Amino acid sequence: TAISLMEQFILQKIADDNKIEVEEADLNNEIDKLADRVGMSARAYRARLEQEGQLELLAANILESRALDFVLNNAVYT
Numbered sequence: 001t002a003i004s005l006m007e008q009f010i011l012q013k014i015a016d017d018n019k020i021e022v023e024e025a026d027l028n029n030e031i032d033k034l035a036d037r038v039g040m041s042a043r044a045y046r047a048r049l050e051q052e053g054q055l056e057l058l059a060a061n062i063l064e065s066r067a068l069d070f071v072l073n074n075a076v077y078t
Helices: 002-017 024-038 042-052 055-074
Strands: none
Touching: 002 055, 024 042, 024 055, 042 055
């Protein structure tokens, strides 16, 4: 868990430094995809996430994924 926590901090710092953000439309798109996978309406799925306190976690996961994509797309491989 220590390594995972360190990775989260590093990805958050990369996101901050590079102005990577998650907007409401991004969150809605991800909710739509996840709701489709489980056969729920997006509205019901969002309500479930809010009720369980998972909406912020979803936003954080999207942000980390974007930060990781940024790193991989800008890495110089030798």
